[in-house]
Amino acid sequence: MGRPRFSRKHRTYGEWLNAQSRTSRYAKGIIRKHQYSPDKSLKQLRNLKISDYDLSNTVWQNLSSSQKRDRNLSLEILRKMRHGKTLSEATSKLGVNKQFALKHLGTHLEKEGGRWQVTKTDSIQSEMLIYSEDEGVTSIVVTNSRDRSRIGKYFAAVQKALKTGDPSGLEKFKDMKIKDADGNEYRLETSLERLYEIGETIEEPEFLEIYKS
Template sequence: MQEQGISHLSPALKTWRDLSEEDRDLRIRALLTISAMRKGASLTKAAKEQGITSKQAAAHLGKYVHKKKGRWIATHTDKIERGRWFYSDGERISVIINDSRDASLISKYLNAVRWALKSGDESILQSFKGVKVTDVDGGMHCFRN
């Protein structure tokens, strides 16, 4: 039996680095779709709002969405690789993470940074002091020391 290469894998199983630019865009849209599903939207509606088909979304979400009684259901968390940026020790960095909880934490941090800059109240960022996220290579990145 001939071994198939990575190009034959489901898009959900591919690493972020192995995705084409087009597939990265589809994955980002699929991740926004699953986020909306977790807030109550249907797969079809959420995918349509992101400009992709439900078939494309399901392909990029893999086992993190499944049908139950004819309706697509999203898992509470996922381990899908995605690229994100944030500020670490005062510098903007880009990382590849594979945990939806870390992605959510990064979003909360970036919102806190936005509010701190808008209000001038740096204490908004205090709860992120010493908080770290781990990238796919095992590197630890601290939001704020």
């Protein structure tokens, strides 16, 4: 059985889309919803709640365990696309599809000029480990790509310092503060001696999830 008629006036979504310029806020909403659910009619799309399909704005603590894993995977899609990969290349590499990306990246993924693009920055929450001056190894929920990038660069500098014994690469992170989703601030540990101590307490430092998007 084929798809149902899209609307009273238009047999298919394509006919509706090309019937006139679809630049209004209403039309853009329908287009967005159709990307999530391409099998639904116009009436069904009108009644569709984006929040049921877009998890990008859901706070970290409200996600299920599987949704948290999916979010981390979607952030890897963002990272790859910000480094030049197409959506199809990024999703294929990670074994997911476009609908998965749309569901977890929301409006941070947009189609422009026939090509899918990602925003330069985002405000998607994710959980990351840091080396804190006060708490040592601790897990915090960060709220944007800027902080994910800062933490990623910090860990790259930490790894280099631990391997070479040269702490100069950590200078730029002195007094740097990372704010979590609750507004708490954390200073990144930059003492090489303290970092060696922390490293000895971690059996597998490779497990750290670092996003450089």
